[in-house]
Amino acid sequence: MKYLVSIFMFFCFSSFSQVMINEYSAANYDNNTDNYGDYEDWFELYNSGVNDVDLNGYYLSDKDDNLTKWQFNSPTVLNANQRLLIYCSGRNEIVGTSVHTSFKLHQTKGNEWIILTNPDGVTVEDSVFIRPCLTNQSRGRSTDGDPSWGVFTTPTNGNPNTGAMTSYSATPQYSLQLGIYPNPIDVSITANAGAQIFYTIDGSLPDNSDILYTGPVNIATTTVLKAVAYDADPNILPSFMNYGTYFIGVNHTMKILSVSGRESNNPATTELFELIAGGIQDEPFGTFEVYNSDGTLVDKARGEFNEHGNDSWGYAQRGFDYITRDQFGYNYAIQDELFNGQDRSKFQRLIIKCAANDNYPFSYGNSGAHIRDSYVQSLSQVADLRMDERSFEPCVMYLNGQYWGLYEFREKADDLDYTDHYYDQDSVEFLKTWGGTWVDVLTTDQATGPVFNSWNTFVNFVTNNDMTDQANYDYVKSVFNVGSLMDYFILNSYTVNADWLNWNTAWWHGLNEDGDKKKWRYVLWDMDNTFDHGANYSGVPNTGSDADPCNPESLGNIGGQGHIPIWNALSENEEFFDDYINRWSDLSNTYMSCDFMVQHLDSLISLIEPEMQGQIDRWGGTYGEWQSNVAFMKDFMLERCDILNSSLVDCYDIEGPYNITVEIIGIGEVQLNSIDIDNDNAPWNGEYFGGVDIDFSVLSGQFSSYEIASTDAYAYNPTDTDFSLDLLGDITIIFYFDAIDLSFVVNPVGSGNMTINGTGIPAYPHTQSFAENENVSLTSTPNIGWVFDSWSSQNHAFNPNSNTADVDFDVNSEDVIVLNYVRQTHDITFFVEPSNCNVPIDINGTSISTFPYTTTINYSDPVDILAQSSTQWNFQYFNSNFHINGNSTSLSQTFTVQQNDTIFIFFEENITFPITFDVIPQESGRVSVNALPQDVPYTEEFSSEEIINFEALASYGWEFKQWTAQNGEIIPVNTNLIGYSIVNSIDTITAEFKEIFEIFVPNSFTPDNGDETHDSFDISVFTLHPFEFEIEVYDRFGAIVFMSKDISNSWDGLHYSTGKEVPTGVYVYKLNILSAESDKIYNKNGTITIIR
DSSP states (O other): HHHHHHHHHOOOOHOOOOOOOOOEOOOSSSSSSOSSOOOEEEEEEESSSOOOOOTTTTTEOOTOOTTTEEOOOOOOOOTTTTTEEEEBSSSSSSETTTEEOBBBBBBBSSSEEEEEEOTTSSOEEEEEEOOSSSSTTTTEETTOOSSSSSEEOOOOOSSSSOOBBEEEEOOOEESSEEEEEESSSSEEEEOTTTOOOEEESOOOOOTTSEOOOOSSSSOOSOOEEEEEEEOOOTTTTTTOOOEEEEEEEOSSSSSEEEOOOOSSTTTTTOOOHHTTTTTTOOEEEEEEEEEOSOOOOEEEEEEEEEEESGGGGGGSSSSEEEEEEEGGGGEEEEEEEESSTTTEEEEEEEEESOGGGGOOSSSSSOOOOHHHHHHHHHHHHHOOOSBBOEEEEEEEEEEEEEEEEEEEEEEESHHHHHHHHHHSSSSEEEEEEEEEEEEEETTTTTTHHHHHHHHHHHHHHHHHHTTTTTTHHHHHHHEEEEEEEHHHHHHHHHTSSSSOOOEEEEEEEEOOTTSSOOBBEEOOOOOOOOOSSSSSSTTTTTTTOOOTTTTTGGGGGTTTOHHHHHHHTTTTTTTHHHHHHHHHHHHHHHHHHHHHHHHHHHHHHHHHHHHHHHHHHOOOOOOHHHHHHHHHHHHHHHHHHHHHHHHEEEEEEOOEEEEEEEEESSSEEHHHTTEEEEETTTSEEEEETTOOEEEEEEEEEEEEEEEESSSSSOOOOOOEEEEEEEOOOOOOEEEEOOEEEEEOOOOOOSEEEETTTTOOOOSSEEEEEEEEEEEEEEEEETTEEEEEEEEEEEOOOSSOTTTTTEEEEOOOOOOEEEEEEEEOOEEEEEEEESTTTTEEEEEEEHHHHHHHSSEEEEOEEEEEEEOOSSEEEEEEEEESSSOOSSOBOOSEEEEOOOOOOOEEEEEEOEEEEEEEEESSSSEEEEEEETTEEOOOOOOEEEEETTTEEEEEEEOOOOOEEEEEEEESSOOSSTTTTTTEOOOOEEEEEEEEEEEEEEOOOOOOEEEEESSOSSOOOOOEOOOOEEEEEEEEEOTTTEEEEESOEEEEOOOBBOOTOOBBOOOOOEEEEEEEETOOOOOEOOOOOOOOOEEO
16 A cells, blocks of 8 residues: 555655656666676666756665655756666766665566656655566656556667567466476466467476467476467567466475576586586576475576586585576565574575585495585574574475475575675675685675785784783774684584585674674585585594594694684684683583484484485485495594593693582572573583683572582682682582572462463462562463453562563562453444334343444353334344354343454334325225224324235225225235235225115005005105105106105106096106205106005
């Protein structure tokens, strides 16, 4: 994100700048030289304006967080429409028109810029983020000052930008990751649409003359697959190479190295295979891949290879040097912590060895153990000797896909990256002797003469001055690490190195005053010819296990660089001599004891042993012979351990060796020379010499006194905390300490535990004794549901502070140390969805209506939640990230808190519609809604999709006719007395009734026949409502014989106007009745017969 912001910021200013970055190359391997003849990274500034610009005061930088990294500090005029070349060499100078910045460029780090900043130190005039190019190519504006950028296969630095290509084609991609596969595989390769892919399977650099990809590549054996893409667009360059190794059916127990390369199609060209397999010395290019033992890729790069070794170069299995070249565009270093115990994770340079002159089976008549150099250098590191070593990590190697045997990664100590990383020394004086002596690891513009002069001046001072004069010796100590010289001589004498001083000797010191290691010190080089193995190139008097430890002193100025004369001169100084003898004793009692040296050898052999059979299968020899060679080393160590101390007595004016036993009564810590002795390793025993002062110091504890138990008499003050002894014989020294008791408590009980100096405590309170000033480390371990709160104490201060879970302190008095825990709490956050839902939720008995709502609850405490629906919102379900499984539709939830969580309560909006029920005509009936009779009109809110059941209830004199609905549907049919409807909108549902209105008209009557029945034409109307009545009766001629508007006025058979009886016969009537309730007219026509 940082880069995105920076890009935006820089572009804001760059479009207005007159001076702009026009072209750059961090890929300048061997194309363009600077004024010193060096191939440095460069970039070009271009003045696109009509006025000259003086760059004095402007800034340049490669980091977007340090705009003022380097400044033009003298007039530097860039004329209009002209260019200025800037070299990123680190020289930090301006000489005429040759401008060199203080920084260099790296095109593969992915975090570097070229930034031009105004003299105000803030305004960015122009910037460009550095993107990789292939070797010797550049990136620049398509034409001078153009906003578009391209790639130049032939850089135009200092000249007009022409011939730019658009870009590189996209790098091909593999369908399977690199690494180990148990069986053959098929690998698909993809690239840009329309691009052609070309690949190789022999480790060579692919181009369009190699295999054209047409389908998946079958890989049946270990193969290095390399591929490039050629785009259909001629303005797009071939891609960067994809490359890597597929290991088929292999099994390894250590890191795997795969190197491969052939740059040329000319088979006569010396390439990587010819270097490693043929021993033809050249500096070929190739790829370098590191894998873990399980086949996972660690890192890979493309770089340069070179010879490593002299005698061993004649073997069929050879080592080599490797340098990752950022200029090639793939990587700037192998990025991994390759070496156990070393805190370094970036390596531009590495040595790849195969045990050199200790190689098995090739060295010295198959006598190699394949471990000597690695062992000695590793022993020096473990013992923390005062030297620099080539760290060791074993690996197996493949060359162009072929198994090439057991190798080792080695850290290159003669390298500025090394000195800078470990000691902040990027400027050194470094000398090496191998037959002749030369200055190595040159810093920019460093001349060799002053380095030799610096060393020679020191040698002359030591050899021409009296080293018994303490002032002279103190000066020597101020510029020369005498401890490094001691350790260098002791280690080489102990291992009986026959190839040092005139060979394989390196020493250096730092020049940076702010860095470490400013005194001359030694570097271990090849340690193969040790333990009575190999040629005696140094001419030591005896290479056997009984060699005198003082033999080196007799070698004279071997190598011509004064190491032996320095040694002999310093040995005249009593302090130096005592320190040397005591250092020998300290080491022989610890890291150079028989037990430790054999144990350390076994530990390294265990690393390489699983791969030795593969090495033997590849190169010859037998497993038994190799084991015998390793056993020879062990026997040598054991024999040498047995005789060394007595040999020292023969060499020097010392006595013994005498046995020292150190006992500690109470709790405390003492130091014997450089060896720390405490309650864990006491009583301690070792052999030391008389004739030198042995130093003792009390380091910690409530010291009381010491006592010497010996048959010899010693004058001493038993309360001294620092003293020296010259041994007269075997001795036991007993140190007495008063212990300090500390009590440890956990509060509250059962909330957790603690460890004291790495040991867990099973029960509390716990009391333990300590020495005064003893450092105690404490670690808190809370039980489930509790968290660390603090440490408390009356007398002790905790480091870094009492609120830190892991602390330490120095014991000063009796005390109670309390570890305080508090209940672990978790935040439970409640959300209702949708967020506008305002339904209250009951949480642990409290009604919560504002959300989101967060409550803090102790671990394992219960949470009770109750949700309910409202008229507007219907509860749907609960869910959460942890405590509630799935979508729970239960209205109540109960759980115990285990961790932070978010509870979601989902509701669905209750969308309601008013539904009105009515009847037609009014008061003709009622409606039952969901089984409840309602007077009409009746309106009720119903939820969307809710089903309403209804029934028509007719009033007396009325009967149901049908249902009608304005919007909805009556189900099943609208003529059913009982129905239902599904709510989906506002609606009016009406029950239509019809009145009960029946008319009965007789078809005859018998007036005046004496039976007193049916004497009149009586019409009956059955209804509850008023009505209007009208009837007319006609004879057969259509004349009216009767009419009435009163139903009670029945026709008695008489003519309405004459009053006379009408004759027997058939008459026609016309009846009209108007219902006053419904305004409906009932018409009825028919005939009536009079019978007389």
